[in-house]
Every structure is written in C-alpha cells, then in structure tokens.
Amino acid sequence: MEAPETSENLEMSASMNLAPRPEGGDNPAEPFVPDFSEGAETGLYLALLELLDEGLIITGDEVILEVNSAACRLLGREYRQLAGQPLAELFPSERAFLTARARLFIQGEMRGSLQVSTPAGLRNLKFIAAARIRPGIHALILSPDLAAELPAEPGAREDALWPRLAAALEQPVLVIDQDERVAAANAAALRTLSIERSALVGRPLADSVRIEWPPAGATPLATLHTSADEALSARVLPGPRPDWRLLILPPVSAIADPAPAARPRRDERAACFERLFADSPLPTLLCRGDELRVVAANAAAAELYGYTEAELCGLEVAALRTPEEHGRPACDSGVWTHQSVDGRRFEIEVLCYPLDVPEAPDAVVLMHDLPDAPLLASRLRLPVDVFDTSGQAILISDAHNRIISINKAFTQITGYSLADVRGKDPAMLGAGRDDAQFTDELWRALAEHGQWQGEVWNRRKNGEIYPEWLSITAVRNTRGEALHYIGMFSDLSAKRQAESRADYVATHDILTGLPNRRLFERRFAEAAERALSTHRNVGLMRLDLDNFKLINREFGDNTGDAFLQQAARRLQIAVPHGATVARERSDTFLILLPDTDLSSEVGRIAEAMLASLAQPFEVEGRQIRLSASIGIAVLPENGTELDILLRHADAALAHARQLGGNNHQYYADEMDSAGLERTAFEINLRHAVAREQLEVHFQPLVDGRDGSLRGGEALLRWRHPDLGLIPFRRFLGAAREGGLLGELGDWVLRAACTHAAHWPADGMHAPLLTINVAIEQVMQGNLAERVQEALRDSGLAPERLELDFEEVVLKEEHSRIQSTLEKLDGMGVRLAIDDFGRGVSSIPRLKRYPLRALKLDPALVRDVGVREDAQAVVEAVACMANVLGLEVFARGVEGKAQQAFLCALDCHLQQGPLFGRPMSAEAFAAYVADPAKFTSAS
Numbered sequence: 052m053e054a055p056e057t058s059e060n061l062e063m064s065a066s067m068n069l070a071p072r073p074e075g076g077d078n079p080a081e082p083f084v085p086d087f088s089e090g091a092e093t094g095l096y097l098a099l100l101e102l103l104d105e106g107l108i109i110t111g112d113e114v115i116l117e118v119n120s121a122a123c124r125l126l127g128r129e130y131r132q133l134a135g136q137p138l139a140e141l142f143p144s145e146r147a148f149l150t151a152r153a154r155l156f157i158q159g160e161m162r163g164s165l166q167v168s169t170p171a172g173l174r175n176l177k178f179i180a181a182a183r184i185r186p187g188i189h190a191l192i193l194s195p196d197l198a199a200e201l202p203a204e205p206g207a208r209e210d211a212l213w214p215r216l217a218a219a220l221e222q223p224v225l226v227i228d229q230d231e232r233v234a235a236a237n238a239a240a241l242r243t244l245s246i247e248r249s250a251l252v253g254r255p256l257a258d259s260v261r262i263e264w265p266p267a268g269a270t271p272l273a274t275l276h277t278s279a280d281e282a283l284s285a286r287v288l289p290g291p292r293p294d295w296r297l298l299i300l301p302p303v304s305a306i307a308d309p310a311p312a313a314r315p316r317r318d319e320r321a322a323c324f325e326r327l328f329a330d331s332p333l334p335t336l337l338c339r340g341d342e343l344r345v346v347a348a349n350a351a352a353a354e355l356y357g358y359t360e361a362e363l364c365g366l367e368v369a370a371l372r373t374p375e376e377h378g379r380p381a382c383d384s385g386v387w388t389h390q391s392v393d394g395r396r397f398e399i400e401v402l403c404y405p406l407d408v409p410e411a412p413d414a415v416v417l418m419h420d421l422p423d424a425p426l427l428a429s430r431l432r433l434p435v436d437v438f439d440t441s442g443q444a445i446l447i448s449d450a451h452n453r454i455i456s457i458n459k460a461f462t463q464i465t466g467y468s469l470a471d472v473r474g475k476d477p478a479m480l481g482a483g484r485d486d487a488q489f490t491d492e493l494w495r496a497l498a499e500h501g502q503w504q505g506e507v508w509n510r511r512k513n514g515e516i517y518p519e520w521l522s523i524t525a526v527r528n529t530r531g532e533a534l535h536y537i538g539m540f541s542d543l544s545a546k547r548q549a550e551s552r553a554d555y556v557a558t559h560d561i562l563t564g565l566p567n568r569r570l571f572e573r574r575f576a577e578a579a580e581r582a583l584s585t586h587r588n589v590g591l592m593r594l595d596l597d598n599f600k601l602i603n604r605e606f607g608d609n610t611g612d613a614f615l616q617q618a619a620r621r622l623q624i625a626v627p628h629g630a631t632v633a634r635e636r637s638d639t640f641l642i643l644l645p646d647t648d649l650s651s652e653v654g655r656i657a658e659a660m661l662a663s664l665a666q667p668f669e670v671e672g673r674q675i676r677l678s679a680s681i682g683i684a685v686l687p688e689n690g691t692e693l694d695i696l697l698r699h700a701d702a703a704l705a706h707a708r709q710l711g712g713n714n715h716q717y718y719a720d721e722m723d724s725a726g727l728e729r730t731a732f733e734i735n736l737r738h739a740v741a742r743e744q745l746e747v748h749f750q751p752l753v754d755g756r757d758g759s760l761r762g763g764e765a766l767l768r769w770r771h772p773d774l775g776l777i778p779f780r781r782f783l784g785a786a787r788e789g790g791l792l793g794e795l796g797d798w799v800l801r802a803a804c805t806h807a808a809h810w811p812a813d814g815m816h817a818p819l820l821t822i823n824v825a826i827e828q829v830m831q832g833n834l835a836e837r838v839q840e841a842l843r844d845s846g847l848a849p850e851r852l853e854l855d856f857e858e859v860v861l862k863e864e865h866s867r868i869q870s871t872l873e874k875l876d877g878m879g880v881r882l883a884i885d886d887f888g889r890g891v892s893s894i895p896r897l898k899r900y901p902l903r904a905l906k907l908d909p910a911l912v913r914d915v916g917v918r919e920d921a922q923a924v925v926e927a928v929a930c931m932a933n934v935l936g937l938e939v940f941a942r943g944v945e946g947k948a949q950q951a952f953l954c955a956l957d958c959h960l961q962q963g964p965l966f967g968r969p970m971s972a973e974a975f976a977a978y979v980a981d982p983a984k985f986t987s988a989s
Contacts (some may be wrong), residue, residue: 466512762819909943
C-alpha cells in the first residue's frame with residue numbers, strides 16, 4: 052500500500068495544471084518549471100476543446116490526435132471518423148495535403164485559408180495554426196467565418212479567441228502584442244500580479260511591471276518585477292500572431308515562500324477534501340475520538356454496509372465489527388471481520404490513519420480494501436471525466452479475468468458494448484494470431500511484475516483485425532492477491548497506416564506511383580539471390596523515351612508529366628506478373644525481370660513494351676506518338692552485381708540510340724567502346740577550349756537561281772585526340788547536360804566573326820555569316836553584349852551577321868528573350884528562326900519579335916517532290932512568310948527538283964549537299980575567293 056496522502060498532497064492533486072515546486076536537483080537557473088512534459092501540455096489544450104465555438108484539432112504531422120465537436124460539425128464527420136485517422140484524409144488530394152502541411156507545420160503560417168474535403172464536397176475554411184504544443188504536435192483551429200479569427204479593423208488590438216483560451220486556464224497567462232501591450236490577461240494572472248484588469252489590459256506591460264526579456268538563444272524565461280518588489284519567472288511562448296508572445300507565470304503554489312494571501316482559502320481546501328472523500332471508490336469513514344465515532348461516510352461505505360450515509364454518522368466503528376473483534380485495538384490496520392445491516396459478514400482489510408489537519412486534529416480515516424468484495428464493480432467506478440473521456444480503451448476484469456466494466460473508447464474501437472462482453476474472458480477479442488507460449492509469458496509477467504505491455508492483434512465486432520498497444524496492470528491487496536485487472540489499449544491502425552504511407556513515399560516515385568531506385572535495388576537483391584541458387588536468369592533493362600525533352604519544351608512540364616504517367620501505366624501492363632517497372636529519373640525507367648529461363652524472353656518483353664508505347668498518347672486534347680530505346684543486360688551472363696549490370700544496360704541503351712531509337716539492344720563486350728566515348732565526351736569536353744581542340748567549319752549558303760554564294764553557316768567541330776573530328780550533333784547532349792553550351796557558343800561566335808571578317812566580297816555582296824544560337828545562350832542574359840564584343844574585336848560589320856535561333860524561343864514566355872532580340876536588332880544584326888516547322892510554333896510571335904528570316908527544317912525540304920503534304924506545308928510557310936515580310940531559307944537541299952520547287956516559291960536562299968558540304972575555315976575562305984575554281988579543283 053502507498054503512504055497516505057497528506058492535506059498538502061490533496062491540495063496539489065486538486066489543481067491539475069499547477070507547476071511542480073523545484074526539487075533540490077533541479078536547475079537553479081530555472082526556478083519556474085511548468086509542467087510541459089509530453090502529454091501534460093496536450094492535456095491542457097484538450098481540456099479547452101469544448102470551450103471553443105471554433106473547430107479545434109490536435110494533430111501530429113500525419114495523424115489527427117483529438118478533435119472537438121465544433122470541428123466534427125465543420126468537417127461533417129463523427130468523432131471516430133476523425134480521431135486517430137490520417138490527417139491527409141481531410142484534403143482532396145495528396146498534393147493538397149503536402150502543401151497544407153508545409154504551410155502549417157514547416158513555414159508556420161498563423162492565419163489563412165484551407166480547402167478541405169467533407170462528405171458533402173469541398174469546403175473552404177479559415178485557419179489559425181496555434182503555437183506548437185510540443186515537437187510534432189500542433190493545435191489547428193478552423194472556422195468558416197473570417198470574423199471569428201481576425202480583428203474587426205486593421206490595427207485592432209483585441210483577439211477574441213486567445214483571451215478566451217487564457218481565461219479558461221488556472222495557470223496565470225498574459226498575451227503580449229508586438230508593441231508590448233497586454234492584449235489579454237486571465238483572472239489567475241490578475242490575482243498573481245494584484246492588478247485590476249482595467250489597469251493592465253490594453254496598456255503597456257511596463258506601466259504595471261518591469262520585465263527583463265530573455266536574450267536571444269537563452270532559456271525562454273522572462274523575469275517580472277511587481278510593484279511589491281517581487282520577482283517572478285515567466286515562460287515565454289510564441290503568441291497567436293507574428294511578434295506576439297505569451298507569458299505563462301508560475302501558479303501561486305510554485306512561488307517560493309508564498310504570502311498567506313496567496314494560499315488557497317480554507318473554503319477551497321475544504322471543498323477539495325470533501326470532493327475527494329465523497330468520490331472515492333473505496334468505502335471510507337471519517338471518525339473521531341478513541342471510540343472512533345463516525346462523523347462522515349461516503350457513498351461507497353453506505354453501499355457496502357447497507358446503511359444510509361446519515362445512518363452511519365453517529366455509529367461507533369465497533370457497531371460495524373463482529374463481537375469476536377472487540378478485543379483488538381480499534382485503530383489497528385489489518386484484516387477485520389465486519390457485518391452489514393442485514394447481518395452479512397465479510398472480511399475486509401482496513402487502513403487506519405490520523406488526518407493531520409488543523410481543522411480536525413483528532414480525526415481518523417478508515418479506508419477499506421475488500422479482498423472478497425461482492426460490490427467490486429461499484430468500487431471500481433472511475434470518475435466519469437477520467438474513465439469515459441479517455442482516448443484509450445479501458446476494460447476492468449475481476450480476479451478470474453471476467454470483464455466487469457468498459458469505457459466508451461472501448462466500444463468505439465472494438466464495436467462491443469458492455470452487454471456484449473460482460474462476464475466474458477478478454478481473450479474473446481483476440482484475432483487468433485497469438486500462440487499459447489505468448490499467453491503463458493503474458494500471465495507470467497503479470498504474476499511476477501504485476502504488469503505487462505506490448506503489441507497484440509485483436510478483432511473488432513465486425514470481424515476487422517487491427518493492431519493495438521495493450522497495457523495490463525494487476526491490482527492487488529496488501530497480501531499480494533489479485534483483486535482485478537485493468538487493461539488499457541489504443542488502436543494502432545492509424546499509426547500503421549502512417550508508417551505504411553511513409554514507407555510508400557520513401558520507396559515510390561510520387562509522379563507515376565512506380566517503385567523508385569531504392570525499392571528496385573531491394574527487389575533486385577532478392578531476385579539475384581534466388582536466381583543464383585536456382586540457376587535461372589534475371590533480365591535488367593534501361594528504357595529511355597526518345598526525344599522526350601522536346602515534349603516538355605513544346606507543351607510544358609505539366610503535359611510532359613501527364614505523358615509520363617500514361618507511359619508508366621502502359622509499361623506496367625506490358626510486363627509479366629512479378630516484374631518490376633521503376634522510374635529512375637526524368638524519362639528513364641528500369642525494368643527487372645526475375646526468374647527467366649531464356650535470354651530471348653527478355654527481348655520479347657522489350658518488343659511488347661515498345662509496341663505498347665507506339666500507340667498514340669492523348670493528353671489535354673493533344674495527341675503525340677512516342678518511341679523508346681531499350682538496353683538489356685542479363686544476370687549472370689553480363690554480371691551479377693547491380694552496378695555492373697546497370698552500366699552494361701546503359702551501354703546497350705546508347706547503342707540502341709545510335710541506331711535511331713525505337714529498338715532494343717542486348718549488351719555486348721564491344722559496346723564498352725561506346726561507353727568510353729561517351730565518358731570521354733563528358734570529361735574531356737570541358738577542356739576542349741583550353742586545349743585548342745575546337746574548330747569552326749562553314750557550309751555555303753547560295754542563291755538557288757544562279758548558284759552565287761550568299762554566305763556561310765558556322766558549324767562547330769571537336770578534333771578529339773583519340774576519336775578524331777567529331778561533329779557538334781554528336782556531343783550536343785553532353786554539352787547541354789554539362790552546362791557548356793554558353794561557353795562553346797561564345798567560342799564559336801568569336802572564331803566565326805574573326806574568319807568572316809577576312810572573307811573577300813563576292814561580286815557586289817559581302818558573304819553573310821550565320822551562327823546558330825541555343826536557347827541557353829539567350830537565357831544567360833548577356834548575349835547582346837557578347838555579340839557586340841565579338842563584332843568589335845573582329846571588325847565584322849553587324850549587317851553581315853545573322854543569328855539563327857532555335858524555334859523554342861517562340862514558345863518561351865520570358866521578357867529576357869524579347870529584350871535580347873530587340874537589342875540585337877538595334878545593333879543591325881539579322882535574326883532568323885532555324886529549323887522552322889519541326890515543332891508547333893507560336894505564329895503571333897513571328898511578328899512580335901524583330902525577325903528577318905525563317906529557315907525551313909531539312910526534314911520538310913527532304914520530302915519535297917516525294918510527299919504532297921510536305922510540299923503543301925512548305926508552300927504554306929512560304930506564303931505566310933511573304934505576308935509577314937520574312938525571307939525563307941531552305942536547308943538540306945539535295946536535288947535539282949527540290950531546288951526548282953523552292954525557287955518557284957521565291958525561296959531562293961538555299962543550303963545543302965547540292966551546293967556544298969561543310970568545309971574547314973581555310974577551305975571555305977578559298978571557296979569564297981573563287982567558287983568556280985574551288986569546285987573544279989575538288
């Protein structure tokens with residue numbers, strides 16, 4: 052048995068949120084230590100739930116812990132449909148939940164609007180995110196009415212919600228605004244500071260008390276100096292608005308050496324004692340004198356003896372004992388034989404001790420423990436506010452482990468009422484997953500230690516199996532005999548759902564829902580171990596969508612994401628059961644094919660995936676066809692380690708791309724050279740400028756009517772020390788991925804201008820220099836300045852320079868593009884759109900930008916004379932350009948028929964193999980000097 056409580060203990064128990072007095076081992080630098088331990092401060096908030104008209108939700112980052120009835124009304128759900136459920140279920144989508152969580156818990160927004168999902172549809176609610184209760188736990192306040200949250204007018208200092216919260220607390224609280232005025236103070240604070248409300252609220256705090264705020268980084272404790280020269284420590288917490296603060300003062304009992312006026316008044320202490328006495332579940336008698344005459348009895352004692360409380364008062368305790376017990380000292384504690392009013396006898400264990408209080412110096416308390424009590428159920432009635440409002444399920448069983456009482460949470464979690472389970476063994480709740488050994492260990496722990504806790508699986512009344520955290524405590528008498536067992540448990544379903552969701556997010560790609568690289572590696576390890584032990588194969592593929600970057604560039608990232616989601620679903624359908632399709636990055640996918648017998652099976656599956664992707668895709672009214680390249684490596688033929696197989700699959704993928712895409716290739720040893728070449732590009736390209744390995748070549752631009760030279764197009768070449776002369780298209784991808792296009796573009800601009808400045812004039816026309824410009828160069832922002840510098844240094848006239856831009860500049864919405872093009876046009880530089888017709892251009896911007904020419908995409912020119920639709924497109928472009936006042940250049944002209952057709956459309960400026968292939972700078976200079984002689988010589 053525990054030592055009896057003194058009157059001081061009783062007083063402390065009656066005030067549930069008083070701060071404890073510091074013990075000797077406490078930190079002396081923090082004299083005020085409010086009870087903000089885990090659960091205590093949450094309990095403080097929960098006590099206020101039903102005081103609010105607004106909806107209040109106590110929530111973790113992922114799970115709703117508690118809600119009040121106002122929140123249930125706002126969200127259109129019952130309590131059980133909210134408490135313990137994932138917070139994400141309040142929102143219409145995963146993205147909406149993640150956005151809201153970032154705003155509330157990461158960015159710390161204090162006020163705003165949320166869109167939530169209710170059974171009646173979507174609803175917009177205003178919110179106030181209260182200060183963090185403890186790490187990971189927040190109070191979220193919801194309201195449909197803006198006026199319930201915001202001041203009536205800007206600058207108003209009153210806040211309707213937080214003063215109500217403060218007023219509901221027994222602990223003294225001050226709400227301080229950004230100007231250090233007191234916005235609210237509760238009654239406890241006014242009593243502690245001995246200040247009238249009118250002299251404190253709405254006035255600067257410094258008018259009433261002097262305050263020393265804690266320095267930055269120090270313990271958040273402020274010191275208040277009252278008018279009575281008393282120094283009080285106060286906890287500083289974030290307030291309800293930015294730059295507001297809450298001051299939580301120590302309650303009276305936590306102040307060292309309190310003045311008599313600060314002690315609880317006698318009537319408060321008496322009321323506290325009377326309530327504890329009357330509500331005690333144990334039969335208790337208050338007696339006086341040596342004969343132990345009863346002066347007060349509680350309801351449990353009256354029920355035990357069969358007397359009314361009034362009839363018990365005035366009796367001597369001896370009248371309640373059998374004659375055989377009269378020879379013992381009346382005040383002895385121990386086992387006694389008592390009798391009820393109807394003569395029924397029973398053994399009871401009595402604890403007898405004096406009540407040491409000034410008001411009753413000779414009072415004695417007799418408290419009974421009943422080993423064989425027939426009224427056990429009545430004795431175990433817990434106070435309603437503890438038993439029935441507990442969030443945990445509670446069941447009480449007797450010494451034979453038969454259920455005698457349950458609370459509301461038990462019914463909410465299990466679905467069983469008291470009538471369903473009364474008198475039954477709690478084992479009826481089990482899901483049948485726990486074996487006999489587990490049960491034996493549980494009862495052995497209860498016998499040895501009096502308690503057990505752990506995770507078990509139970510079954511609800513509707514048959515649903517769920518996990519729970521169960522704690523069982525054996526309640527014994529002084530002889531160590533079990534009187535009853537108290538079981539408390541909580542439903543872990545929401546926790547398991549949150550853990551499952553966290554695991555899903557960690558192992559899956561959010562956009563497509565496919566496994567990510569982490570889960571792919573885990574499944575490969577399992578498949579490889581199984582295959583090596585059973586002598587079977589594992590196929591591994593790397594799949595890359597061909598030219599997918601063009602889709603993002605043409606239609607935008609949102610459309611690109613929608614295409615990726617469709618592609619992911621098609622790939623999942625195309626592979627056999629048991630295979631894994633994972634998204635590695637962007638438009639690259641990994642495919643794992645475990646337990647294959649033949650390598651050829653992997654190739655057949657690859658063909659099925661290519662056929663699936665070949666069907667047209669349609670998103671947002673747009674239809675497009677995709678193709679893919681696939682590289683295949685097989686375990687154990689091509690290796691047994693994942694890194695090696697991935698590298699080999701990547702080499703095979705590169706070979707598939709070199710063959711034009713839309714095919715699959717198995718890895719072969721000779722493909723390593725391609726991998727070395729790609730690695731050489733990535734490593735050595737960064738040093739190509741410094742090592743003087745770059746060259747600029749030129750291809751003639753002629754007048755298709757007479758073949759006269761009109762200009763030359765600058766083309767970049769890389770003279771690699773091992774791989775020889777490499778055209779730009781071979782290392783464009785490496786340059787773009789490595790962020791080198793700007794540096795390479797600058798080099799070409801300077802070198803080409805220097806060469807062109809020395810070209811002799813061809814008749815009356817000085818040859819035009821054309822240079823291709825990537826969108827990355829435009830977006831760097833200083834293209835016009837770099838062009839001006841190159842022209843100045845080389846001496847080339849601006850009107851002799853034409854810059855050809857990618858067609859994507861017509862799609863991008865950016866002020867930098869407009870500004871750059873206007874600056875270049877102002878300098879006299881000609882501007883053109885290259886490869887026009889490859890994408891879907893924005894026609895209005897052709898007129899908005901200062902362009903002078905369009906250059907037809909070689910793919911269109913190539914089909915002239917072959918396909919009527921190609922000729923129709925070229926003719927339409929030429930007519931449109933004529934209306935807009937733009938010249939039309941044709942690239943890729945290969946034959947006389949194409950030359951004649953284009954000239955008939957007034958597309959005279961032409962370029963292609965028919966007129967000359969790219970040549971070195973020296974050869975082109977000689978060609979410019981004498982085209983006829985150069986042609987005959989070659």
